[in-house]
Amino acid sequence: MKSTVVLRTVSNVLKVFLALVVVFPILWMIVTALKPSTEVVTWPPTFLPRxxxxxxxxxxxRAGPFLRWYFNSVLIAAITVxxxxxxxxxxxxxxxxxKFRGRNLLFLVVLGSLMIPGEVLLIPLFVFLNKLGWVDTYQALTVPFLANGFVIFLLRQFFETIPRELEEAxxxxxxxxxxxxxxxxxxxxxxxxxxxxxxxxxGSWNSYLYPLIVTRSESMRTVTVGLSLFKSESGTNWPLLMSAATLIALPAMIAFLLIERHLKDTMALSGVRG
Incomplete structure (x- = not known):
């Protein structure tokens, strides 16, 4: 009985420690966003702003058209979803x-698409989009990502768990x-x-390399690409950079909180059959 209590206590302590390790950088980002520039570089560093x-x-x-970049990212993510x-x-x-001929082979092709690194496709995709005249347009930022093999795989696995009797009825x-x-x-x-x-x-919200390559004008940038504006030859404005990063991370955190209760059950059920 005592050993069970000890193990449970150790387990809880480790969970709290790991949670702090994950949460601390986020908290540091937020408090840095609320510090004056002079306080960011002081030594020894302080956690809470004076x-x-x-x-x-x-x-x-004021540092750039951040609202425009934010709108671009929201629009691209919404269309992609x-x-x-x-x-x-x-x-x-x-x-x-x-049931149709070649179903299993075609599904293997879908799974195989998940094994191709996105970086491998950047150059041929850019050449193809350039021939279409889509470079620096919303089409280039959305159309190649309107279908995703992982989504098809996840939903297919979940659909397999739904009783067929409901469909027969x-x-x-x-x-x-x-x-x-x-x-x-x-x-x-x-x-x-x-x-x-x-x-x-x-995936769409955090994308950086692809939007950087297929966009040229400042008005077509996304928020992740726009973060580079806060770095210059004179140095990095850390409070502004962390403020922008906080605003960028906010939608992702809200989205996670909204679906967190579904995440564990869905991933477990999707792996039951297949």
């Missing part, structure tokens, strides 16, 4: 429920495949859809 400088958050927009759900749900439903009621997918499968898969949307949103 003088809270809330104006740093407002000065971010919507596209992945529009294309991913029917594809996953077909792989999970329909819908067939008896006269439902076709599209109505079964829309009125039976999709409502039962809202947690998986939320988790899929979260992963796509994070």
């Amino acid at each position: 003088h809270w400088h809330w104006g740093n958050l407002a000065e971010v927009e 919507a596209g992945n759900l529009v294309f991913g749900v029917p594809a996953a439903f077909a792989f999970a429920r329909l 819908a067939v008896i009621d006269g439902c076709g495949l599209l109505r079964i997918m829309w009125h039976v499968v999709v409502p039962l898969s809202r947690p998986a859809l939320a988790v899929s949307a979260f992963f796509v949103f994070i």
Whole structure:
């Protein structure tokens, strides 16, 4: 009995320690965003600001068209998420429920696409987009990412866990495949859809290298690319940089809090069968 209590105590202490290790950089970023420039470089460093400088958050927009970059990132992420759900749900439903020749081979191709590093595709994709005249446009930032193999795989695995008896009952009621997918499968898969949307949103929101390559004008930048504005030959304005980073991290943290309760269950159920 005592050994169980000791193990549980040690486990809880380790969990708290790991949580602090993860959370501390985020807290440091936030408090640095609220410090004056002179206080950031003082030694020894202080965790909490001696003088809270809330104006740093407002000065971010004065350093560059930050609101424009923020709008670009939100728009690109929204289009990418919507596209992945529009294309991913029917594809996953077909792989999970329909029987057709070459289904398993085609699904292996989808899985194989996950093993190709994105950096390998940058140059050929840029050349292709340049021939289309899409460089420095919203099409270049969204169209190549409207479908994602991971979303198809995750949803297909989740659809496999839905009892087929529900679909058979819908067939008896006269439902076709599209109505079964829309009125039976999709409502039962809202947690998986939320988790899929979260992963796509994070991937789009945090993307840096690709937007840097396919955009040229300042008005088409995303927030991750725009962060480079806060670094110059005279040095880095750390309070403004951390203020911008805090504003960028805020949507990702909110999105995680919204889907956190679905994340564990969805990932567990999606790995049950397949």
